[in-house]
Amino acid sequence: xxxxxQSPTHLIKTRGQQVTLRCSPKSGHDTxxxxxxxxxxxxxxxxxxxxxxxxxxxxxxxxxxxxxFPNYSSELNVNALLLGxxxxxxxxxxxxxxGGYGYTFGSGTRLTVV
Amino acid sequence: xxxxxxxxPTLSVQEGDNSIINCxxxxxxxxxxxxxxxxxxxxxxxxxxxxxxxxxxxxxRVTVLLxxxxxxxxxxxxxxxxxxxxxxxxxxxxxxxxxxxxxxTRLHILP
Numbered sequence: 001x002x003x004x005x006q007s008p009t010h011l012i013k014t015r016g017q018q019v020t021l022r023c024s025p026k027s028g029h030d031t032x033x034x035x036x037x038x039x040x041x042x043x044x045x046x047x048x049x050x051x052x053x054x055x056x057x058x059x060x061x062x063x064x065x066x067x068x069f070p071n072y073s074s075e076l077n078v079n080a081l082l083l084g085x086x087x088x089x090x091x092x093x094x095x096x097x098x099g100g101y102g103y104t105f106g107s108g109t110r111l112t113v114v
Numbered sequence: 115x116x117x118x119x120x121x122x123p124t125l126s127v128q129e130g131d132n133s134i135i136n137c138x139x140x141x142x143x144x145x146x147x148x149x150x151x152x153x154x155x156x157x158x159x160x161x162x163x164x165x166x167x168x169x170x171x172x173x174x175r176v177t178v179l180l181x182x183x184x185x186x187x188x189x190x191x192x193x194x195x196x197x198x199x200x201x202x203x204x205x206x207x208x209x210x211x212x213x214x215x216x217x218x219t220r221l222h223i224l225p
Contacts, residue, residue: 004157031211042203042215043158056212090157092213100146100207105157 002027004093004106012112013081021076021109025093029104031055032074034066035090037108043090049074050096078111086113118147118206118216126222133191135219137204142185146207149178149189151200152218158203161189191221199223 005024013019025032031050035043045058049068068074072093078085088108095102118139127133139147145166150158164171164178164187171178177190191198201218208214 033211033213035213035215042205042217043213045212045214048210048212056210092157092211094211096211100148100163100211100213103148103160103207103211103213105159107155107157 004091004104006089006091006106006109008109009107010110010112012114015081015083015113017081018077018079019081019111021078021089021091021111023074023076023091023093023106025072025074025091026102026104029093029095029102030072031094031096032068032072033092033094034074034076035092036060036085037088037090039087046076081113083113086111118144118204118214122219123217124220124222126224127194128224129194129196131194133189133194133198133221135189135191135202135204135221137187137189137216139185139187139204139206141206142182144185144206144208147178147180147187148205148207148213149176150203150205150215151198152203153200158205158215161202163207194221194223196223196225 033048034046037043047057052068063079090108092105148163149161152158162173175192180187205215
Protein backbone atom coordinates (compact mmCIF):
# COMPACT_ATOMS: atom_id res chain seq x y z
CA UNK A 1 0.00 0.00 0.00
CA UNK A 2 1.77 3.15 -1.20
CA UNK A 3 1.73 5.95 1.27
CA UNK A 4 2.09 9.61 0.40
CA UNK A 5 4.63 10.14 -2.37
CA GLN A 6 6.34 13.43 -3.14
CA SER A 7 8.53 14.48 -6.03
CA PRO A 8 11.21 15.50 -6.48
CA THR A 9 13.04 14.55 -3.29
CA HIS A 10 15.61 17.33 -3.65
CA LEU A 11 15.65 20.52 -5.69
CA ILE A 12 17.99 23.48 -6.08
CA LYS A 13 16.63 26.73 -7.48
CA THR A 14 17.93 30.24 -7.96
CA ARG A 15 16.45 33.26 -6.22
CA GLY A 16 13.58 34.72 -8.28
CA GLN A 17 12.74 31.46 -10.01
CA GLN A 18 9.53 29.51 -9.74
CA VAL A 19 9.14 25.94 -8.48
CA THR A 20 6.46 23.24 -8.59
CA LEU A 21 6.36 20.39 -6.10
CA ARG A 22 4.12 17.37 -6.49
CA CYS A 23 2.26 15.08 -4.13
CA SER A 24 0.28 11.87 -4.58
CA PRO A 25 -1.92 11.11 -1.59
CA LYS A 26 -2.29 7.78 0.10
CA SER A 27 -4.77 5.51 -1.64
CA GLY A 28 -8.30 6.28 -0.44
CA HIS A 29 -7.49 9.77 0.84
CA ASP A 30 -9.23 12.85 -0.57
CA THR A 31 -7.58 15.79 1.25
CA UNK A 32 -4.07 17.11 0.78
CA UNK A 33 -2.31 19.56 3.08
CA UNK A 34 1.07 21.22 2.54
CA UNK A 35 3.60 22.23 5.18
CA UNK A 36 6.90 24.09 5.19
CA UNK A 37 9.54 22.93 7.66
CA UNK A 38 12.56 25.17 8.12
CA UNK A 39 15.69 23.64 9.62
CA UNK A 40 15.27 23.00 13.33
CA UNK A 41 11.61 24.03 13.34
CA UNK A 42 8.27 22.30 13.38
CA UNK A 43 6.23 22.06 10.18
CA UNK A 44 4.17 25.17 9.39
CA UNK A 45 0.77 24.77 7.71
CA UNK A 46 0.66 26.37 4.25
CA UNK A 47 -2.73 25.33 2.89
CA UNK A 48 -5.11 22.47 2.31
CA UNK A 49 -6.99 21.20 -0.72
CA UNK A 50 -10.24 19.24 -0.78
CA UNK A 51 -12.54 18.71 -3.73
CA UNK A 52 -10.04 20.63 -5.89
CA UNK A 53 -10.44 23.81 -3.86
CA UNK A 54 -8.24 25.52 -1.30
CA UNK A 55 -10.10 25.09 1.99
CA UNK A 56 -7.75 26.48 4.62
CA UNK A 57 -4.64 28.62 4.46
CA UNK A 58 -1.89 29.43 6.90
CA UNK A 59 0.08 32.64 7.15
CA UNK A 60 1.90 32.41 3.81
CA UNK A 61 2.06 35.02 1.03
CA UNK A 62 0.29 34.73 -2.31
CA UNK A 63 3.57 33.59 -3.86
CA UNK A 64 2.55 30.20 -2.52
CA UNK A 65 -0.25 28.64 -4.52
CA UNK A 66 -1.53 25.18 -5.20
CA UNK A 67 -3.80 22.93 -7.10
CA UNK A 68 -5.60 19.65 -6.59
CA PHE A 69 -6.46 17.39 -9.50
CA PRO A 70 -9.50 15.11 -9.94
CA ASN A 71 -7.37 12.12 -8.90
CA TYR A 72 -6.66 13.94 -5.58
CA SER A 73 -3.00 14.54 -6.34
CA SER A 74 -1.73 18.04 -5.67
CA GLU A 75 0.90 20.58 -6.63
CA LEU A 76 2.51 23.35 -4.63
CA ASN A 77 3.82 26.31 -6.61
CA VAL A 78 6.12 28.98 -5.24
CA ASN A 79 6.86 32.07 -7.34
CA ALA A 80 9.67 34.60 -7.03
CA LEU A 81 11.71 32.36 -4.76
CA LEU A 82 13.52 33.91 -1.82
CA LEU A 83 16.48 32.50 0.08
CA GLY A 84 14.14 32.11 3.05
CA UNK A 85 11.98 29.67 1.09
CA UNK A 86 14.70 27.05 1.53
CA UNK A 87 13.06 24.31 3.57
CA UNK A 88 11.62 20.83 3.61
CA UNK A 89 8.16 20.88 2.04
CA UNK A 90 5.87 18.20 3.37
CA UNK A 91 2.64 16.92 1.94
CA UNK A 92 0.08 15.14 4.09
CA UNK A 93 -3.08 13.37 3.05
CA UNK A 94 -6.21 12.34 4.89
CA UNK A 95 -9.78 11.23 4.39
CA UNK A 96 -11.88 14.18 5.44
CA UNK A 97 -14.70 12.10 6.83
CA UNK A 98 -12.39 10.49 9.42
CA GLY A 99 -11.90 13.71 11.36
CA GLY A 100 -8.12 13.56 11.47
CA TYR A 101 -7.49 9.85 11.93
CA GLY A 102 -5.06 8.36 9.47
CA TYR A 103 -3.42 11.68 8.64
CA THR A 104 -0.25 10.62 6.78
CA PHE A 105 2.86 12.57 5.80
CA GLY A 106 5.19 12.04 2.89
CA SER A 107 8.96 12.24 3.23
CA GLY A 108 9.09 15.70 1.75
CA THR A 109 10.90 17.68 -0.92
CA ARG A 110 14.07 19.45 0.20
CA LEU A 111 14.17 22.83 -1.60
CA THR A 112 17.36 24.86 -1.58
CA VAL A 113 17.26 28.40 -2.96
CA VAL A 114 20.66 29.88 -3.86
CA UNK B 115 0.23 32.26 16.56
CA UNK B 116 1.58 28.94 17.77
CA UNK B 117 -0.79 27.14 20.11
CA UNK B 118 1.43 24.24 21.18
CA UNK B 119 5.03 24.28 22.34
CA UNK B 120 7.57 21.97 23.85
CA UNK B 121 9.55 22.70 26.99
CA UNK B 122 12.97 21.38 26.02
CA PRO B 123 14.70 21.36 22.63
CA THR B 124 16.90 18.38 23.54
CA LEU B 125 16.53 15.41 25.88
CA SER B 126 19.20 12.77 26.55
CA VAL B 127 18.13 9.45 28.04
CA GLN B 128 20.00 6.29 28.91
CA GLU B 129 19.04 3.27 26.83
CA GLY B 130 16.50 1.21 28.74
CA ASP B 131 15.25 4.13 30.84
CA ASN B 132 11.89 5.80 30.38
CA SER B 133 11.65 9.06 28.42
CA ILE B 134 9.22 11.85 29.18
CA ILE B 135 8.67 14.66 26.70
CA ASN B 136 6.48 17.56 27.76
CA CYS B 137 4.31 20.00 25.85
CA UNK B 138 2.12 22.96 26.76
CA UNK B 139 -0.76 24.45 24.85
CA UNK B 140 -2.49 27.79 25.16
CA UNK B 141 -6.04 27.34 23.90
CA UNK B 142 -8.33 25.82 26.52
CA UNK B 143 -10.80 24.94 23.73
CA UNK B 144 -8.27 22.65 22.04
CA UNK B 145 -9.61 19.12 21.96
CA UNK B 146 -7.44 16.88 19.80
CA UNK B 147 -3.70 16.40 20.23
CA UNK B 148 -1.24 14.21 18.39
CA UNK B 149 2.36 13.20 19.01
CA UNK B 150 4.61 12.72 15.99
CA UNK B 151 8.08 11.24 15.60
CA UNK B 152 10.35 12.56 12.85
CA UNK B 153 13.52 10.74 11.92
CA UNK B 154 16.21 12.32 9.80
CA UNK B 155 15.19 12.61 6.16
CA UNK B 156 11.62 11.51 6.78
CA UNK B 157 8.23 13.10 7.31
CA UNK B 158 6.51 13.11 10.71
CA UNK B 159 5.15 9.73 11.74
CA UNK B 160 2.05 9.37 13.90
CA UNK B 161 2.75 7.91 17.36
CA UNK B 162 -0.38 8.38 19.42
CA UNK B 163 -3.24 10.81 19.83
CA UNK B 164 -5.64 11.88 22.54
CA UNK B 165 -8.88 13.81 22.68
CA UNK B 166 -9.86 16.17 25.46
CA UNK B 167 -12.44 13.78 26.89
CA UNK B 168 -9.56 11.53 28.00
CA UNK B 169 -6.71 11.99 30.53
CA UNK B 170 -4.54 9.11 29.41
CA UNK B 171 -4.06 6.88 26.43
CA UNK B 172 -1.66 4.00 25.98
CA UNK B 173 -0.07 2.42 22.99
CA UNK B 174 2.81 0.05 22.50
CA ARG B 175 5.54 1.37 24.85
CA VAL B 176 4.05 4.87 24.68
CA THR B 177 1.61 6.72 26.92
CA VAL B 178 0.17 10.19 26.46
CA LEU B 179 -1.12 12.12 29.46
CA LEU B 180 -3.34 15.16 29.15
CA UNK B 181 -3.83 17.64 31.99
CA UNK B 182 -6.50 20.08 30.89
CA UNK B 183 -6.30 22.07 34.12
CA UNK B 184 -2.77 23.29 33.39
CA UNK B 185 -3.00 22.79 29.61
CA UNK B 186 -0.16 20.32 29.51
CA UNK B 187 0.45 17.01 27.81
CA UNK B 188 3.30 14.58 27.92
CA UNK B 189 4.59 11.63 25.96
CA UNK B 190 6.14 8.79 27.91
CA UNK B 191 8.26 6.20 26.14
CA UNK B 192 9.00 3.07 28.15
CA UNK B 193 12.34 1.25 27.96
CA UNK B 194 13.84 3.67 25.46
CA UNK B 195 15.68 2.04 22.57
CA UNK B 196 18.23 3.36 20.05
CA UNK B 197 15.49 3.37 17.40
CA UNK B 198 13.62 5.96 19.45
CA UNK B 199 16.22 8.59 18.55
CA UNK B 200 14.31 11.26 16.64
CA UNK B 201 12.64 14.63 16.97
CA UNK B 202 9.27 14.47 18.71
CA UNK B 203 6.51 16.99 18.09
CA UNK B 204 3.30 17.58 19.90
CA UNK B 205 0.63 18.91 17.60
CA UNK B 206 -2.96 20.02 17.65
CA UNK B 207 -5.58 19.17 15.09
CA UNK B 208 -7.52 22.43 14.90
CA UNK B 209 -10.31 20.89 12.87
CA UNK B 210 -10.73 19.86 9.25
CA UNK B 211 -7.29 18.28 9.40
CA UNK B 212 -5.31 21.47 9.94
CA UNK B 213 -2.42 20.38 12.17
CA UNK B 214 -0.44 22.93 14.16
CA UNK B 215 2.99 21.78 15.35
CA UNK B 216 5.21 22.88 18.18
CA UNK B 217 8.99 23.28 17.78
CA UNK B 218 10.00 19.73 18.71
CA THR B 219 12.26 17.94 21.17
CA ARG B 220 15.26 15.98 19.94
CA LEU B 221 15.62 12.74 21.87
CA HIS B 222 19.17 11.38 22.21
CA ILE B 223 19.67 7.82 23.43
CA LEU B 224 22.84 7.26 25.44
CA PRO B 225 24.42 3.77 25.33
